[in-house]
Amino acid sequence: MTKLSVNINKVATLRNSRGGNNPDVLQVALDCEKFGAQGITVHPRPDERHIRYSDVRGIRPLVKTEMNIEGNPIPKYIDLVLEVRPTQVTLVPDADDQLTSNHGWDTKANRAFLTDVIGRFKEAGIRTSIFVDADQEMVAAAKECGTDRVELYTEPYAAGYMDDRAEAIRPFVEAARTAREVGLGLNAGHDLSLVNLHYFHENIPWLDEVSIGHALICDALYMGLHPTIQAYLKCLR
Ligand SMILES: CC(=O)[C@@H](O)[C@H](O)COP(=O)(O)O
Ligand SMILES: NCC(=O)COP(=O)(O)O
DSSP: OOEEEEEOHHHHHHHHTTSTTSSOHHHHHHHHHHTTOSEEEEOOOTTOSSSOHHHHHHHTTTOSSOEEEEEOOOHHHHHHHHHHOOSEEEEOOOOTTOSSOOOOOOTTTTHHHHHHHHHHHHHTTOEEEEEEOSOHHHHHHHHHTTOSEEEEEOHHHHHHHHHHHHHHHHHHHHHHHHHHHHTOEEEEESSOOTTTHHHHHHHOTTOOEEEEOHHHHHHHHHHOHHHHHHHHHHHTO
């Protein structure tokens, strides 16, 4: 079974645009679960322009499914994750001022650093995942860092889907096979949508989790949050 984890960063971005607490990010997290989401993802950035560190602390006790915290393991992020103890932490190599995530880790060049950070989170009983490009070498090297899972960065798949979806999925199937062979769990995310999700899942049915935010929240503007979450779940059946 592939779990759908809803990334609620975009809801926080909307709230932050006016100050105040509308929409209420904590309530949206609860409602996503009520409407069928099997996890909640947040990605606090150092400048807190999307989800805030205080949101992460507020959401943790409310989430009854799985909580996934994504981000660059700078010291204050590591402290937050160890304090909040989510189900899963996903390490993403974002620069401070990056608009959004746009690449995975070089797991060979950063092996010592990643091994150390992964070890600290695993010691605290937190499942770990490393954000990687669809590159078999990077997936295999992620295993050597001691992580439980990898998350494949799917933006290139989403970008290539309309032109030639068979070609766009190819490196992802290869990377996913490597993950399975070396015994890593498998997540995926970034720009997955109602257009491209079903084909992705059909080709990689052993996926453990997808985390989806931007397209899902956009769809919810038209369809409503409950029908939207149900539509995404249908793509994963
Ligand atoms: C790692 C990843 O792909 C997501 O966490 C994504 O970066 C979230 O995007 P925003 O923070 O831009 O909403
Ligand atoms: N890890 C990917 C994620 O959480 C959501 O990415 P996106 O759907 O907002 O592009």
